[in-house]
Amino acid sequence: MVLLAVVASGFYLAEYLAAGRLPGGSSRTGFVCGVIAGLIVVFELLLWPRRRVRSWRLGSAQAWLRAHVWLGLLALPLALMHARLLFIGGWLNWALMALFLAVIFSGIWGLAVQQWIPGWMLEQVPAETIYEQIDHVAAQHCREAERLVRGMCVADPAEHGTEHGGDETSADPDDHAVITGLRSMTGIQGKVLQVVQIHAIIPGTAAVRRMFFDEVKPYLLGGRWSGSSLASRTTSVRLFAAIRGSAPTEAEVVIDHLERACDIRRQFDLQARLHGWLHGWLLVHVPLSVALGVLLAMHVPVALWYW
Amino acid sequence: MAGPDPSPSTTPETSRGHASRIDRLYYTRPAPLLRGRRWLMFLAFVAALGWAGWALTDKSHQIAPGAVVAAHATWENDCQACHVPLSPIREGGWQEKVFAGSAPHPAKCEKCHALASHSPRQVPAEVGSCSSCHVDHRGREADISRVADTTCTACHGDIGAHSIAAAGEPKPVLPSVTRFDADHHPPFQSLAADPGRVKFSHGRHMRAGLTLGAGNGADKVAWTYARLPAADRARYVPAGVSETDLVQLDCAACHQFASDIPPDVLLGDLRPVSALLAGRAPGAIALPVEFERHCSACHQLPADASASAETATAAETGVAATSVAPETSAASQLPHGLDAGAIRRFLESRAVAALDAPPGGAPPGERPFPVAHIPEPPRDATSLDELRAGVDARRLFVRGVCEKCHQVDPVTLAADGSLVAAISGDRAPEEGWFGVGPSRIKMVWLEKARFDHSAHRSWSCRECHAGAYPPAMPPADVLASSPLDHGQVLIAGKESCLGCHAPRQREGVSGREFGGARFDCVECHGYHGHGHLPPLPVAP
Numbered sequence: 001m002v003l004l005a006v007v008a009s010g011f012y013l014a015e016y017l018a019a020g021r022l023p024g025g026s027s028r029t030g031f032v033c034g035v036i037a038g039l040i041v042v043f044e045l046l047l048w049p050r051r052r053v054r055s056w057r058l059g060s061a062q063a064w065l066r067a068h069v070w071l072g073l074l075a076l077p078l079a080l081m082h083a084r085l086l087f088i089g090g091w092l093n094w095a096l097m098a099l100f101l102a103v104i105f106s107g108i109w110g111l112a113v114q115q116w117i118p119g120w121m122l123e124q125v126p127a128e129t130i131y132e133q134i135d136h137v138a139a140q141h142c143r144e145a146e147r148l149v150r151g152m153c154v155a156d157p158a159e160h161g162t163e164h165g166g167d168e169t170s171a172d173p174d175d176h177a178v179i180t181g182l183r184s185m186t187g188i189q190g191k192v193l194q195v196v197q198i199h200a201i202i203p204g205t206a207a208v209r210r211m212f213f214d215e216v217k218p219y220l221l222g223g224r225w226s227g228s229s230l231a232s233r234t235t236s237v238r239l240f241a242a243i244r245g246s247a248p249t250e251a252e253v254v255i256d257h258l259e260r261a262c263d264i265r266r267q268f269d270l271q272a273r274l275h276g277w278l279h280g281w282l283l284v285h286v287p288l289s290v291a292l293g294v295l296l297a298m299h300v301p302v303a304l305w306y307w
Numbered sequence: 308m309a310g311p312d313p314s315p316s317t318t319p320e321t322s323r324g325h326a327s328r329i330d331r332l333y334y335t336r337p338a339p340l341l342r343g344r345r346w347l348m349f350l351a352f353v354a355a356l357g358w359a360g361w362a363l364t365d366k367s368h369q370i371a372p373g374a375v376v377a378a379h380a381t382w383e384n385d386c387q388a389c390h391v392p393l394s395p396i397r398e399g400g401w402q403e404k405v406f407a408g409s410a411p412h413p414a415k416c417e418k419c420h421a422l423a424s425h426s427p428r429q430v431p432a433e434v435g436s437c438s439s440c441h442v443d444h445r446g447r448e449a450d451i452s453r454v455a456d457t458t459c460t461a462c463h464g465d466i467g468a469h470s471i472a473a474a475g476e477p478k479p480v481l482p483s484v485t486r487f488d489a490d491h492h493p494p495f496q497s498l499a500a501d502p503g504r505v506k507f508s509h510g511r512h513m514r515a516g517l518t519l520g521a522g523n524g525a526d527k528v529a530w531t532y533a534r535l536p537a538a539d540r541a542r543y544v545p546a547g548v549s550e551t552d553l554v555q556l557d558c559a560a561c562h563q564f565a566s567d568i569p570p571d572v573l574l575g576d577l578r579p580v581s582a583l584l585a586g587r588a589p590g591a592i593a594l595p596v597e598f599e600r601h602c603s604a605c606h607q608l609p610a611d612a613s614a615s616a617e618t619a620t621a622a623e624t625g626v627a628a629t630s631v632a633p634e635t636s637a638a639s640q641l642p643h644g645l646d647a648g649a650i651r652r653f654l655e656s657r658a659v660a661a662l663d664a665p666p667g668g669a670p671p672g673e674r675p676f677p678v679a680h681i682p683e684p685p686r687d688a689t690s691l692d693e694l695r696a697g698v699d700a701r702r703l704f705v706r707g708v709c710e711k712c713h714q715v716d717p718v719t720l721a722a723d724g725s726l727v728a729a730i731s732g733d734r735a736p737e738e739g740w741f742g743v744g745p746s747r748i749k750m751v752w753l754e755k756a757r758f759d760h761s762a763h764r765s766w767s768c769r770e771c772h773a774g775a776y777p778p779a780m781p782p783a784d785v786l787a788s789s790p791l792d793h794g795q796v797l798i799a800g801k802e803s804c805l806g807c808h809a810p811r812q813r814e815g816v817s818g819r820e821f822g823g824a825r826f827d828c829v830e831c832h833g834y835h836g837h838g839h840l841p842p843l844p845v846a847p
Contacts, residue, residue: 018457018461019455019457020455020456020457020458021442021455021457024372026395026397088372089371089372089373089444090368090369090370090371090372090373091362091365091368091369092358092359092362092369092370093372095358130333131338132333132334132336132338133329133330133333136330136333275340276340279340280340282340282344283340283343283344283347286344286347286348287344287347287348287350287351288351290348290351290352290355291351291352291354291355291358292355293355294352294355294356294358294359295355295358295359297359298359298362302362302370304393305390305392305393306370306386306390306392306396307395307396
């Protein structure tokens with residue numbers, strides 16, 4: 001690709017020196033560059049149907065993506081030489097070139113973030129889940145925590161009759177809750193499922209229960225969009241430290257789980273943000289590619305009609 | 308971010324509940340990013356279609372790469388006034404070679420611009436279309452005639468390989484040109500020699516009193532303004548100068564421009580050279596020097612010795628020549644611009660009139676030229692001999708008058724039209740007459756280039772015509788060496804141009820900056836018929 005770009009640049013430079021002016025799209029080199037760049041754009045656009053119709057056995061997805069990236073990069077100098085290094089006129093030409101540059105640079109941006117963010121996410125979001133499952137998983141975690149709280153924490157009399165009150169589980173030696181936890185081993189973190197025995201209501205845990213319904217549950221369900229102060233790790237540590245100081249030691253397992261649930265939820269928040277960076281560029285790249293294809297289909301016949 | 312119902316559950320977990328940790332149908336619900344992308348794709352598609360439709364209705368802005376030059380603005384929205392669909396407008400370009408099937412572009416430019424070809428020595432296959440040099444769509448104010456040097460040097464850089472022999476001519480050896488500078492542009496060939504045939508000394512005419520300096524014989528009497536005819540004095544005497552002062556001419560005394568001439572006399576005066584001036588700025592070239600306008604104030608043309616004595620007496624006494632009665636003065640003067648036959652006729656009529664005049668009577672010059680009737684010829688042999696002697700004496704005298712400024716050529720005249728032959732009946736051709744040939748003074752010196760004096764009016768004439776000025780100290784033996792300069796080209800060569808028409812640069816020692824004026828090919832040269840110039844006119 002680099003060699004092809006260099007060769008094309010050499011021809012372009014030679015034609016420039018011979019003609020004394022920048023060769024345009026109708027010059028020998030400019031025309032060839034334009035044809036190649038146009039074909040590359042068409043190929044780039046084929047990536048979309050290729051992904052939609054996975055049954056096509058036209059090379060691996062990886063090969064397509066590599067070709068998409070490298071040919072797209074090659075198209076940039078070719079298109080610039082075709083467009084007389086941007087010394088062009090005509091609003092259609094400018095719109096086409098603006099779209100092309102936006103598509104190319106959004107693609108380069110996407111390529112960069114795809115190189116960097118996944119590795120960073122692996123480090124920062126060990127509790128990563130499927131992006132589309134975040135709400136579902138977060139709700140699952142919320143239900144787990146609520147089951148634990150209702151089974152082990154004293155109901156606040158003031159909550160009687162509210163959605164927080166009632167339904168306390170009577171102590172059942174066989175009752176248990178399955179909760180999601182995080183475990184770190186040799187530097188690798190991951191989610192694990194834990195089974196916690198629910199023995200009996202722990203006296204003196206009304207504050208824990210109140211904190212769950214007032215702070216933790218809204219955050220687990222809504223994440224950072226809930227506006228909860230638990231979205232901040234520092235605040236979370238301080239709040240849970242305070243609740244530990246006022247709760248009996250037996251309630252430690254409940255408080256630990258609530259804190260872990262909040263931590264996982266924060267990771268989900270971070271994952272959602274990173275997911276936005278990781279895929280947000282496609283909101284620019286793909287729609288503008290569609291517009292580019294339309295205007296390119298307009299440009300070719302018009303240029304040949306009046307060349 | 309809506310999720311499943313998180314209603315509190317206190318019932319023991321079941322395997323179904325464990326399985327519900329994963330939403331197995333999540334992929335059936337598009338994520339917000341994906342939904343947004345699809346909407347944006349739709350909007351982009353619609354917007355692009357709209358833009359494409361707009362482009363078809365506004366071609367001048369959308370499709371044309373730029374506004375056409377002002378002269379073509381009438382056809383701004385009519386692309387096919389110049390373009391032919393699917394046919395490259397650059398005829399002869401690479402497109403035709405590659406796409407052999409593409410039809411050649413009809414020369415639509417030539418419907419309006421019928422111009423002469425460049426040279427018969429061009430290689431026909433190398434002659435491109437108009438648009439191969441003139442690129443439009445570069446804005447209203449663009450100068451599409453100012454083409455890049457490479458359009459010229461493509462051939463002139465190696466002119467030997469890009470020229471052929473014209474019909475009936477050998478292939479000329481031409482110097483190649485790659486740019487205008489000391490090394491890559493030949494000397495101006497038009498300045499190689501002066502073909503002029505008028506004897507003239509610019510140095511003498513630029514000196515005060517029009518003399519060669521004190522002690523030089525015939526030129527002892529310097530010219531004062533008082534010696535000029537009254538009609539011419541107003542034109543020559545500068546403001547604040549006495550009529551007894553010495554005449555001091557400057558360049559403009561003889562070299563006038565169309566812009567210097569009053570509009571009321573402009574048309575009539577310039578009619579003979581109107582073709583030469585066409586397409587040029589009013590002050591581009593100097594108008595031809597004319598005897599009646601620029602020389603006759605000083606240079607009388609006495610028809611014979613008696614008229615010469617009359618003029619010389621007036622000059623030596625310091626009395627203006629016009630103190631002589633006008634009709635007498637005019638009749639005693641040889642009209643300027645006569646051919647050999649007319650000179651013979653004029654001199655013969657004066658000789659006949661002299662014989663007719665009574666002794667001590669009116670001078671013979673009373674008969675104007677051309678004579679209204681042929682005087683009664685002498686009948687006897689003695690009178691015929693006197694007539695012949697009178698004609699011969701006048702012929703010798705007038706030849707001397709003409710030779711003062713002109714190169715004269717011997718001419719043998721037929722007997723037809725000769726008074727002497729009519730009287731004597733001798734029909735033999737007459738030898739010994741003379742004619743004054745064309746002056747061959749170039750009206751335009753730079754034949755293959757353009758030069759505009761008005762564009763250079765901020766410079767002194769001396770910058771380019773230093774040779775036309777007298778030396779500061781006239782040499783003592785100035786007469787020993789001819790003061791005449793009509794054989795010399797008094798126009799500086801390209802070196803004088805390079806002081807300005809060169810890249811901006813700084814002189815190494817003095818640090819003086821020079822250059823900066825344009826020096827591209829079309830700054831001076833034209834392509835079509837050598838810049839629309841008609842064939843070089845030659846003054847009669």
